[in-house]
Amino acid sequence: MLAALAIIWGGSFFFAEIALRELPPMTITLHRVFWALPILIFVIWAKGITPPKSLKVWGAYLTMGALNNALPFSLIFWGQTQITSGLASILNGATGVTGVIVAGLFLSDERLTPTKLIGVVVGFFGVALTVGIEALQNFDLRSLAQMAILLAGLSYSIAGVWAKLRLSGQKPEMNALGMLLCSTVIMCPLALYIDGTPQFDLQISTWSALLALAVICTSLSYLLYFNILNRAGSGNLMLVTLLIPPFAITLGVLVLGESLAPISLVGFAFIALGLIIIDGRVIRLLQRSFL
DSSP, X not given: OHHHHHHHHHHHHHHHHHHTTTSOHHHHHHHHHHTTHHHHHHHHHHHXXXXXXXXXXXXXXXXXXXXXXXXXXXXXXXXXXXSOHHHHHHHHTTHHHXXXXXXXXXXXXXXXXXXXXXXXXXXXXXXXXXXXXXXXXXXXHHHHHHHXXXXXXXXXXXXXXXXHHHSTTSOHHHHHHXXXXXXXXXXXXXXXXXXXXXXXXXXHHHHHHHHIIIIIIIIIHHHHHHHHXXXXXXXXXXXXXXXXXXXXXXXXXXXXXXXXXXXXHHHHXXXXXXXXXXXXXXXXXXXHHHO
């Protein structure tokens, strides 16, 4: 399930790059969450799931919609107007590192350990390499775009913990629908105010990208997301960011003709190493093999 989610979300950076050729970031976010709704409504109806009546649950959905959709989608899409999809996906990999920190602070069953802290340090070193010292010394739109992607990752991390604390008792399908319904409510006025009335006379490639973002990268992905969250916890869920960049980079290079600076790949290697250390399974396997 984690691998499937990584492939889907790796493709989301590619589809966003296509849509950004014709549409502004917040409008793409609105399209993404809005067109995902019919699929999830059908799933809820087909499974006979009754929506919750509690205002507390819907308040949790509203917060989740802001933290896991409205804010990070908009930040990432804007970031991709200044940097390549491959670089955006690498920076998004920091979500796995920040996710462990946030989970360790707020979840009793996912406490920080010395091994995890070492992984966090290694991961952040990778982020620093990817962003580059020059991005801080000569702060420009490209630097701001990289910061936006990192902020989106932090928002995802907080959302994962929030969902486990507030929504673990709800059906995964209902969590996905409730979250996306609330994020649509949030994005409607924001997109209209900032971008103006949405265009509908779009190229076929743009519509294809929007529908792929909505149906595959949102409806399907969040059904997987909440199932993984319930089974493996928010810290393990954030490991999906380790698997996303290879797919996003491959699509960006082969289809979009993008290129990445070698230092970005080195940075990703350190981020990946940090996540492997945080996860701990590879280290335990090596210990059993050699000790």
